[in-house]
Amino acid sequence: MRENDIIITYGSDASVMTRALLDAIDIESLIGDTNATIVLKPNLVVAVTPEGGATTHPEIVISIIEHLKDRGYHHITIAESAWIGDSTERGFAVNGYHAISGRYGVPLIDVKKDRYVTQSAGGITMEVSKTVLECDFLINLPVLKGHCQTAMTCALKNMKGCISDRSKRQFHTQGLHRPIASLNRVRSADLIIVDSICGDLDFEEGGNPVETNRIFAARDSVLSDAFGASLIGFTEEDIPYIHLAEELGVGSSDLSRMNLISLNEPSQQPLATPTGKAHSLTLHTEERSACSACYGTLIHALKRLDEVGRLKNLKHTISIGQGFKGVEDPKKVGVGSCTQGLGKSLPGCPPKAVDMAEFIKGLEQPPRHHS
Ligand code: SF4
CATH class of the missing domain: 3.40.50.11440 (LarA, N-terminal domain)
Structure with missing residues (x-):
C-alpha cells in the first residue's frame, strides 16, 4: 500500500x-x-x-x-x-x-x-x-x-x-x-x-x-x-x-x-430508518432501493446545506437509488449514476457529499438578502 x-x-x-x-x-x-x-x-x-x-x-x-x-x-x-x-x-x-x-x-x-x-x-x-x-x-x-x-x-x-x-x-x-x-x-x-x-x-x-x-x-x-x-x-x-x-x-x-x-461496489442493503435529526433530512428525498453508502452520504450533504440555511429554500425533492435506473423523467432531479435519466443528475457511484451539496445548491436560487 x-x-x-x-x-x-x-x-x-x-x-x-x-x-x-x-x-x-x-x-x-x-x-x-x-x-x-x-x-x-x-x-x-x-x-x-x-x-x-x-x-x-x-x-x-x-x-x-x-x-x-x-x-x-x-x-x-x-x-x-x-x-x-x-x-x-x-x-x-x-x-x-x-x-x-x-x-x-x-x-x-x-x-x-x-x-x-x-x-x-x-x-x-x-x-x-x-x-x-x-x-x-x-x-x-x-x-x-x-x-x-x-x-x-x-x-x-x-x-x-x-x-x-x-x-x-x-x-x-x-x-x-x-x-x-x-x-x-x-x-x-x-x-x-x-x-x-x-x-x-x-x-x-x-x-x-x-x-x-x-x-x-x-x-x-x-x-x-x-x-x-x-x-x-x-x-x-x-x-x-x-x-x-x-x-x-x-x-x-x-x-x-x-x-x-x-475493492467492491456499494450494494443495496436494508436501510435502517434514520432517527432524530437525520430523519427530518430524509423528508427532502425520494429514495428507491438506494445503497446505504449513497443514501447516508446524501443525508450528510443535506445536513451541510441545512447548517448554512440553504435547505429551507429547497424546492426539489432529491431522487436517489437503484429504483431510478432506466427511469426518464425530466421533472425530477437526482444524485448518483442510477438517476442519470432524470432531468438533472449528479454522476458518481456513490458521489461524495461535498459534490452532492454543491449540486443541490446549484438547483436553487441563493437566498435573497434584504438591506
Ligand atoms: S449510484 Fe451507485 S451507490 Fe448510488 S444507489 Fe446507485 S448503485 Fe448505489
Whole structure:
C-alpha cells in the first residue's frame, strides 16, 4: 500500500470488510519484523456500543488481531482513553474488550492510567501516552463522524485519546485545531482503518447514526481526513486542523494525488430508518432501493446545506437509488449514476457529499438578502 492510496470497501459485515482490506493492504510489508510492538487505537470516547455512531465496531479490532497473529505478530496492545468525565474501563467493558483481551492475550491500556512522555511540536506541549509514543507500529481505528466543535472527527482527532486528561483540558483552552495538528506531528498513525459504517451526523458521542456501510484504509492521516471530510460534505477549509497538520508535515491533503482503490461496489442493503435529526433530512428525498453508502452520504450533504440555511429554500425533492435506473423523467432531479435519466443528475457511484451539496445548491436560487 502506497502513501497516497485510499482503499475502500462497502458492505454490512465489518469482519469480512476488514479482512478484505487487510489482504489488500499487505500489512506485513508495512510492519516488517514480527517482533514489532503494535498498538491498536480504537475510538471509545464514550461507553456505548457502535450502533449509536460514536465508537469503533469491535469486529474490526478482532479481525486485525487475528490477521496479525496468523502472520506471527504477537506484541499487540489496545490503547485508548474516553473523554474527560467518562470511564475508559466502562467503554472496554460494554464493547467486549475484556473478552477480546483474554481470548487473544492482548493487553488493554487505559491511557488515563498510562505513563506519559512530555513532547512539544508546533508550539504546543503535551503529555503523550508512553505506550503509544514508543510502539513500532500504530494502527488508528477512528470512526468518521460529525463533531460539534471541530465539525468532523476522524484519524487526526482520534489521536486525542493518546494524551493525558490534563493535556486534553489544555487542548480545549488552546482551540483544539492547532493542538490536534501538533499531536499528530509528535505521533501520527502508521496505518488508519476508518470505521465509516454508521458514524454520527454531528455529535462525537453519537445518537444520530447515519448508515454508510463502508470502511477505508489509508497510511496518511491528513489524506485520510481530507477524504473523510469530502465523504460527509465538508471541504478541508471547514476543518482547520487538516491544513494545520499538513503545514507541520504530517501528510498531504491533496485529493488530486489520491489513488482511490475500491475493492467492491456499494450494494443495496436494508436501510435502517434514520432517527432524530437525520430523519427530518430524509423528508427532502425520494429514495428507491438506494445503497446505504449513497443514501447516508446524501443525508450528510443535506445536513451541510441545512447548517448554512440553504435547505429551507429547497424546492426539489432529491431522487436517489437503484429504483431510478432506466427511469426518464425530466421533472425530477437526482444524485448518483442510477438517476442519470432524470432531468438533472449528479454522476458518481456513490458521489461524495461535498459534490452532492454543491449540486443541490446549484438547483436553487441563493437566498435573497434584504438591506
Ligand atoms: S449510484 Fe446507485 S448503485 Fe451507485 S451507490 Fe448510488 S444507489 Fe448505489
